[in-house]
Amino acid sequence: xxxxxxxxxxxxxxxxxxxxxxxxxxxxxxxxxxxxxxxxxxxxxxxxxxxxxxxxxxxxxxxxxxxxxxxxxxxxxxxxxxxxxxxxxxxxxxxxxxxxxxxxxxxxxxxxxxxxxxxxxxxxxxxxxxxxxxxxxxxxxxxxxxxxxxxxxxxxxxxxxxxxxxxxxxxxxxxxxxxxxxxxxxxxxxxxxxxxxxxxxxxxxxxxxxxxxxxxxxxxxxxxxxxxxxxxxxxxxxxxxxxxxxxxxxxxxxxxxxxxxxxxxxxxxxxxxxxxxxxxxxxxxxxxxxxxxxxxxxxxxxxxxxxxxxxxxxxxxxxxxxxxxxxxxxxxxxxxxxxxxxxxxxxxxxxxxxxxxxxxxxxxxxxxxxxxxxxxxxxxxxxxxxxxxxxxxxxxxxxxxxxxxxxxxxxxxxxxxxxxxxxxxxxxxxxxxxxxxxxxxxxxxxxxxxxxxxxxxxxxxxxxxxxxxxxxxxxxxxxxxxxxxxxxxxxxxxxxxxxxxxxxxxxxxxxxxxxxxxxxxxxxxxxx
Amino acid sequence: xxxxxxxxxxxxxxxxxxxxxxxxxxxxxxxxxxxxxxxxxxxxxxxxxxxxxxxxxxxxxxxxxxxxxxxxxxxxxxxxxxxxxxxxxxxxxxxxxxxxxxxxxxxxxxxxxxxxxxxxxxxxxxxxxxxxxxxxxxxxxxxxxxxxxxxxxxxxxxxxxxxxxxxxxxxxxxxxxxxxxxxxxxxxxxxxxxxxxxxxxxxxxxxxxxxxxxxxxxxxxxxxxxxx
Numbered sequence: 001x002x003x004x005x006x007x008x009x010x011x012x013x014x015x016x017x018x019x020x021x022x023x024x025x026x027x028x029x030x031x032x033x034x035x036x037x038x039x040x041x042x043x044x045x046x047x048x049x050x051x052x053x054x055x056x057x058x059x060x061x062x063x064x065x066x067x068x069x070x071x072x073x074x075x076x077x078x079x080x081x082x083x084x085x086x087x088x089x090x091x092x093x094x095x096x097x098x099x100x101x102x103x104x105x106x107x108x109x110x111x112x113x114x115x116x117x118x119x120x121x122x123x124x125x126x127x128x129x130x131x132x133x134x135x136x137x138x139x140x141x142x143x144x145x146x147x148x149x150x151x152x153x154x155x156x157x158x159x160x161x162x163x164x165x166x167x168x169x170x171x172x173x174x175x176x177x178x179x180x181x182x183x184x185x186x187x188x189x190x191x192x193x194x195x196x197x198x199x200x201x202x203x204x205x206x207x208x209x210x211x212x213x214x215x216x217x218x219x220x221x222x223x224x225x226x227x228x229x230x231x232x233x234x235x236x237x238x239x240x241x242x243x244x245x246x247x248x249x250x251x252x253x254x255x256x257x258x259x260x261x262x263x264x265x266x267x268x269x270x271x272x273x274x275x276x277x278x279x280x281x282x283x284x285x286x287x288x289x290x291x292x293x294x295x296x297x298x299x300x301x302x303x304x305x306x307x308x309x310x311x312x313x314x315x316x317x318x319x320x321x322x323x324x325x326x327x328x329x330x331x332x333x334x335x336x337x338x339x340x341x342x343x344x345x346x347x348x349x350x351x352x353x354x355x356x357x358x359x360x361x362x363x364x365x366x367x368x369x370x371x372x373x374x375x376x377x378x379x380x381x382x383x384x385x386x387x388x389x390x391x392x393x394x395x396x397x398x399x400x401x402x403x404x405x406x407x408x409x410x411x412x413x414x415x416x417x418x419x420x421x422x423x424x425x426x427x428x429x430x431x432x433x434x435x436x437x438x439x440x441x442x443x444x445x446x447x448x449x450x451x452x453x454x455x456x457x458x459x460x461x462x463x464x465x466x467x468x469x470x471x472x473x474x475x476x477x478x479x480x481x482x483x484x485x486x487x488x489x490x491x492x493x494x495x496x497x498x499x500x501x502x503x504x505x506x507x508x509x510x511x512x513x514x515x516x517x518x519x520x521x522x523x524x525x526x527x528x
Numbered sequence: 529x530x531x532x533x534x535x536x537x538x539x540x541x542x543x544x545x546x547x548x549x550x551x552x553x554x555x556x557x558x559x560x561x562x563x564x565x566x567x568x569x570x571x572x573x574x575x576x577x578x579x580x581x582x583x584x585x586x587x588x589x590x591x592x593x594x595x596x597x598x599x600x601x602x603x604x605x606x607x608x609x610x611x612x613x614x615x616x617x618x619x620x621x622x623x624x625x626x627x628x629x630x631x632x633x634x635x636x637x638x639x640x641x642x643x644x645x646x647x648x649x650x651x652x653x654x655x656x657x658x659x660x661x662x663x664x665x666x667x668x669x670x671x672x673x674x675x676x677x678x679x680x681x682x683x684x685x686x687x688x689x690x691x692x693x694x695x696x697x698x699x700x701x702x703x704x705x706x707x708x709x710x711x712x713x714x715x716x717x718x719x720x721x722x723x724x725x726x727x728x729x730x731x732x733x734x735x736x737x738x739x740x741x742x743x744x745x746x747x748x749x750x751x752x753x754x755x756x
Contacts, residue, residue, distance in 0.1 A: 293608040293630055294541055296630040297629040297630035298540045301548050
């Protein structure tokens with residue numbers, strides 16, 4: 001049963017560790033996310049501020065440079081523009097690069113000058129004006145203020161990179177107004193944020209593992225004593241009453257352990273007291289029976305000698321001798337059965353199985369009892385297979401069961417016929433003993449195997465049965481792993497069915513003969 | 529006249545046994561202690577010993593072993609215990625038969641004693657062969673080649689019963705009635721124990737018997753001459 005359940009349901013430790021880890025995962029996830037977003041916001045803000053400061057100085061420098069060339073020749077201005085562009089940009093498109101775009105603004109009213117004024121529009125790394133976000137451009141064209149926007153930067157090669165665009169208007173002498181953009185690529189910042197993210201993930205993971213480990217250690221501290229207790233308790237249940245928990249500390253677990261041990265000691269004491277009582281009682285019964293046997297033997301021999309001389313006596317004394325013999329017989333039988341019962345009670349009854357033929361045993365019991373009890377043999381009809389039925393069972397006990405059943409039937413048959421039927425299957429043999437006497441109430445059926453129980457207390461004990469026969473028969477049947485069932489109805493007689501495994505000790509798979517004789521015809525019997 | 533030694537510590541029972549046996553024409557020697565048995569036994573060897581199991585001085589099973597050590601006299605154990613282990617212990621110590629107190633009828637006891645005293649195979653004379661053993665029924669001897677094998681009377685009777693009808697398979701019940709003289713007793717343990725004892729004396733290998741062969745589910749029969 002245990003193996004069918006999932007290991008999670010079985011182990012308290014696994015359950016605690018799993019839930020701790022799951023909860024910790026949530027907490028770590030939340031704190032990690034918050035930390036990451038704060039860090040990335042901070043880093044972006046610092047970067048933005050430094051970039052804007054950078055841009056201001058670049059634009060300021062550009063304006064100053066362009067003022068210097070006021071009135072200079074076109075090539076001089078051209079050279080100055082180139083100088084501004086190159087001094088403000090980094091080389092290549094590496095991380096942390098800075099690009100500059102300079103775009104001439106074609107004012108609406110300046111169309112006349114458009115053709116005359118030289119156009120110094122330039123861009124580092126051959127960037128196209130289209131990469132600049134439209135929003136920013138319209139802002140710049142309207143406003144003299146410094147403006148910025150985060151947007152992707154697209155190189156001519158098609159490479160795209162996150163970037164910060166900062167723009168402002170500048171004027172170049174003899175050429176008019178320009179939009180000037182400084183583009184800061186954010187590759188560096190991205191790398192930093194990636195690093196932070198990875199560190200956070202790694203830290204979180206390690207933290208989770210550590211939490212799991214700590215939980216395991218803690219849980220083990222609690223679970224181990226509980227497991228020990230469970231193991232000891234189950235050993236205790238299996239009958240080893242000497243098992244005790246080891247108590248080494250002073251905590252709640254120790255309290256549990258002490259309580260368990262006290263309980264165990266108390267149970268052990270109770271059981272050994274009961275065992276002792278029961279042993280003493282069994283022994284007493286057995287001793288009494290044994291001690292009674294020797295005087296009974298003397299008694300019997302003496303009475304036999306007297307009985308042998310009865311022809312020489314007065315008829316009253318002769319009859320007394322007969323009664324004496326009969327009562328000694330009965331007394332002896334009772335003694336024998338008491339001894340057998342005490343063996344069953346002490347659970348020392350041992351099965352001694354041998355191979356024998358069942359039908360012959362049944363027939364012989366019928367013949368013997370017919371002779372002994374002075375009943376006409378025709379009163380008992382036996383229906384049995386024609387072929388021998390070999391079984392492995394305790395001959396003495398099976399014979400005793402049959403004798404008990406048959407003499408019980410004879411006791412209650414009121415002289416009406418008795419039917420005995422034997423059947424065999426592959427795994428069982430069964431025999432029913434049916435009488436047509438007064439029968440029993442249904443309520444009596446449960447008590448019919450009770451010791452010294454009589455269906456009708458006022459009824460005379462015609463055959464001198466001891467009142468232990470059926471009880472012993474049931475114990476004998478069960479010792480074989482067989483069963484003895486009783487059926488009866490008032491006025492219809494009684495039926496007793498003995499079912500035995502063909503090999504003593506095997507399980508019986510059913511009842512080849514139903515105990516209720518009226519259901520007889522409905523049942524298919526598998527005969528071989 | 530036949531002499532039976534009655535060993536029982538219960539004075540009344542011993543006296544009663546004396547009365548019954550004397551009435552049947554048997555002389556009786558009464559002994560009440562286990563440790564006195566051997567002295568009386570040597571001074572006045574009986575034809576049969578009736579031996580109680582529970583005895584003061586020395587246990588009946590031990591007494592049985594002592595007697596067996598020096599005599600093949602028939603021994604019938606008397607036991608107040610019907611328990612298997614006591615009976616088997618008595619039989620294994622060398623008892624030929626046992627009776628559980630109280631006996632069904634005193635006449636049954638007499639019958640058993642007579643069976644044990646009788647030459648059971650009075651109808652057979654001369655010699656018999658079983659396996660590689662030669663039995664001289666008249667002289668009451670069993671030999672393998674020149675070697676004499678010592679058997680109790682009961683073991684001898686058991687062996688002769690099997691040998692005189694070589695083809696027949698004997699059920700335990702039929703052996704009980706032929707050798708022990710039981711009319712309808714059912715205790716086949718007697719047969720089993722004595723077959724084991726007999727085998728331990730006559731077989732080359734008691735684990736694989738060739739003289740007294742088991743017929744599974746039926747009983748025993750004599751081994752065929754020359755069969756391995």
